[in-house]
Amino acid sequence: MFTEIINSDCVDYLNKYNGDKFDLTFLDPPFNQKKDYRQHDDNMREEKYWEWMELVCKLAYENSAQGAAIYFMQREKNTRHVLQALDSSGWTFQNLIIWRKTTSAVPNRYRYGKHYQIIAFYTKGKKPKVFNRLRIDPPLLETYKYSRPNGLFATDVWDDIREMTSGYLAGDEPLRNELGERVHKQQSPIHLLLRVILSSTNIDDLVFDPFAGTGTTLIVAKQLQRRSLGVENDKINEFYINKRLNILRSSDDINRYRDYYRFTKNLENIWPKTEK
Helix, strand or coil, X not given: CCEEEEECCHHHHHHHCCCCCEEEEEECCCCCCCCECCCCECCCCHHHHHHHHHHHHHHHHHCEEEEEEEEEEEEHHHHHHHHHHHHHCCCEEEEXXXXXXXXXXXXXXXXXXXXXXXXEXXXXXXXXXXXXXXXXXXXXXXXXXXXXXXXXXXXXXXXXXXXXXXXXXXXXXXXXXXXXXXXXXXXXXXXXXXXXXXXXXXXXXXXXXXXXXXXXXXXXXHHCCCEEEEEECCHHHHHHHHHHHHCCCHHHCHHHHHHHHCCCCCHHHXXXXXXX
């Protein structure tokens, strides 16, 4: 299965791209939070940052197939900017997904603590090329007397996917270097990309990630037998992505989530079984 990571600036790469059209783009850029990245200024002027985001959305649109999907993840306070960037670049709104976190921020003097991120789901044109209606099997709520014999449909509130935390609750999924330090400032969980890719692609579709980071999009796409293409401007990140792709860690194995989606009608067609 075709999987490629390119060391480049994503705008430069997209301006020259002439390959197959993308069926899905997952956009999880730096959030402009003044974090210390090796190859990126995370303290851009707000106007300049959103001009950049709009350009990435526009170039992804131009290189996407009709009906292709884009998922743009950002901080909740930037919702209007995200929607404006996607609207202005030609994409068509489908859902605003609320990814509810396990942990929350402490409230400050003026507002409530933050407990979620947003993921804007748009498509190229009104009708998606692919939309697989996933059924999940979350734990039974205390207010429910009986379990659901066929699970329930995933909605636009994702409160069943645990974020990547630090410290005691970090687990073994965060990608680390030989000193035990995190390779990247931010890393999306395997389960998040699993839901995105399962929902909006079929086998052999092309998945694109312009900010590949630690390569989670490519790791999931490869296991689901989707073609994937990632762009990452940091050579150290690129090195660890290739290492991660070559040796599948147990924490990256998506099969641990298969039973959770067992009630999805066409699961065998969109999630091929593989030997462990």
